[in-house]
Amino acid sequence: MEDLKLHGFWYSPFTMRVVWTLKLKGLAYENIEEDRYNKSPQLLEYNPVHKKTPVLVHGGKPICESMIIVQYIDELWPQNPLVPHDPYDRAQARFWVAYSEQLFSAVVPLIYVDIADDEEKEKVIEKVQKLLKDIEDQCVLLDDEKKFFGGDNINIVDIAFGSMIKFLVTMEDLNKLKVLEVEKFPRLHSWFDNFKNVSIIKENLPNREKMCAIMKYIRERKRELQSSN
């Protein structure tokens, strides 16, 4: 039995990445649901620098930052490998994983566009679509011949993008708009369909209504906090 604990938020794309990885590797772990408004003393002790989730605690030792955790797990438990073996392929995969962070930053403002005027909303959507276009057109890993960024099986790029596209879909539901349009992004669309249907992913993809509800709540809380300052 491995001594594994995961401190996370069920709705966070970053936590999802670690959950999917642990499940893919068939690893048992204790899930510790954190409250973003009342973080546990343990979390603050394990991640004093960023004070964020997810944190994986292995044998009492913390590992922070979602993709660093994913690589750590992959190195210790090589079954269903997620990190490419060849150094060049690995560098390419890491490049696109890093790109997914840019995507996240661009998607976050969508939480708050409900009160934005049309022009502002358009700007936010355009920014996201520009990044999606780069992935659609430039990412050689996204192939018409292959189901996933990892080829026949999912890898770290699928995990990284999968979590972000799930987050984007939540934003689409929240605002009743379409960003990942099938006409503009046929490859990405088809890839995400395949990704969602991977059994481990399907079993561990939070419910759409629940995701929408939690984002609404976070949005309201944030606005409450801003107006009280």
Added chain:
Amino acid sequence: MADEVVLLDFWPSPFGMRVRIALAEKGIDYEGREEDLSNKSPLLLKMNPVNKQIPVLIHKGRPISESLIIVQYIDEAWSNNKSPLLPSDPYQRANARFWADYIDKKIYSTGRLVWGTTGEVQEKAKEELRESFRVLEKELAEKTYFGGDMFGLVDVALIPFYSWFYTLETTANFSITEEFPRLVSWAKRCMQRDSVSNSVPDQYKIYDFLLDLKKKMHSIE
């Protein structure tokens, strides 16, 4: 063979410096090509179409972008080598990546605001930078290098910013040497390595460059 490895670079770039250091640590021969960022070469645009940035390492015709990704690639592709840049233990590796990531997130953008702005914006950035240096000094503690006895990824990630210290101190009126003596000793220790001193330009040269850049930035407004 030198023609197998090409580095698209820009001499004052801290990100370029990281790659130069890694290549030198491994004793890898390469052709360095200086880019004019106001007039990027067709090769750069072809090799890094997504971000169009340096550094780009081209190995046997194939490009690798993003400085820390390049450094890890160098460590992995030339692994039968005397100078590993990452520890062999997975937990220590995760730790090294964590600190390299921290440096990537904090130092460049905050530092840029410190030398590039004035007034309240500069003051706020200065406080943020101080906090980052505090955190890094704490992590360094009494060690020779961030990785312990071995010069590695975290040291490579941070040392290029030593070339900014004079500029930061002068433009924001504070003394990094006085406030963060351990960090400065560490930096001087790193600069004693040939790989570092040959890759990191003199602080005064960087000062001239950054001040010039600051003028250009402000004249655009």
